[in-house]
Amino acid sequence: MATPLTDARFLAALRDEGVTVVELDGWRTHNRNSRGPWGPVHGIMIHHTVTRGTGNTVRIVWDGYEGLPGPLCHGMIAKDGRVHLIGYGRANHAGLGDPDVLAAVIAERPLPTDDEATVDGNRHFYGFECENYGDGHDPWPDEQLLAIERTAAALCRAHGWNAASVIGHLEWQPGKPDPRGFTMASMRDRVAARLGHSTPGPLPQPTKPKVSLSRLIEAARSNPQMAGTPVTYAGVITVEAALVDEGLLAKRYQDGHYGTSTITAMSEWQEACGFRGREPGQPADGIPGRTSLTRLGAKHSFDVVA
Known part of the structure; x- marks a missing residue:
């Protein structure tokens, strides 16, 4: 400057x-x-x-x-x-x-x-x-x-x-x-x-963030509309950012809490992946599953771990 x-x-x-x-x-x-x-x-x-x-x-x-x-x-x-x-x-x-x-x-x-x-x-x-x-x-x-x-x-x-x-x-x-x-x-x-200087080297390859499926499920199931106390987990915001990019979640809800809006957005993503049904316990109920979450991660550069 x-x-x-x-x-x-x-x-x-x-x-x-x-x-x-x-x-x-x-x-x-x-x-x-x-x-x-x-x-x-x-x-x-x-x-x-x-x-x-x-x-x-x-x-x-x-x-x-x-x-x-x-x-x-x-x-x-x-x-x-x-x-x-x-x-x-x-x-x-x-x-x-x-x-x-x-x-x-x-x-x-x-x-x-x-x-x-x-x-x-x-x-x-x-x-x-x-x-x-x-x-x-x-x-x-x-x-x-x-x-x-x-x-x-x-x-x-x-x-x-x-x-x-x-x-x-x-x-x-x-x-x-x-x-x-x-x-x-x-x-x-x-x-x-x-x-008399050297030029900067190439940018290091970015490390993909990792999202724990088990912790994400725990956060999703702690939604106030479900049983339990809400859980805060950093991986939620990574997933929410991907859902925002997909146009399924408003950016104001990208807050790291797996709330009702995130449940709805994830359910819509699951339906886009071919799953159906939004009742609790159904394949497109907004509770993350490995297949749909892995597909989201592959598209938005994060890895899914246990």
Whole structure:
């Protein structure tokens, strides 16, 4: 997390890293700041332009296009390795993205899969469009890849970030393919080597939670509408979360107590599994059984134990 660099410090950081810079007239005040906040900044985002020709590409990222006004980036990295400065401040480059990805960038740890788009990335990322058609065949010259490496490293160095602060648009917003033609993992390795750091390793494989069938049955049978005193068991909330995801239980009832609403939701799940009958002691009475619970666990990533 950081306050954005001043335009002068931004320019100096790029030049200090050996980046060849082309300053377009008015770049320092060309922004979308009137449309929303700029900062705090957390990282650098890399894109490809889906264009051909440096002059044409510069025009497009400066002006934008129908439905998406410019600037579309802070800098456009051309095939010859020169970085054309397009704007400074808020730019229309990132759009909405995944809050878990943003949290990982802030913590400088490996990225999770981007599977939602709810956070304003234009506020939080420096954006660089790279001249490339994005079809997987258009080449990435060495000069251009080196310029991407130097540009990202320059801003990481200026902010005290490591290479985990450098991401691609495809890692931020579901469905985006850019940049296509090299991997962001390989680019982070290059940035890390330039900074003298190592890149974070892969995320450890998550351990599946385990749900005890016997304890779950005990909790279900302690429902106030049945005999006994209510039992609180942590595994209940795991099962309730799965029932919420199935659309069978309202989220407000995901509270760790196997109440009447959970009984009803489990009964509906059991019926979906092919069991019938909701009277106590019947196969779809809402009291968990191994078959239906195992199917729920397989679908929602928890294991069933005795």
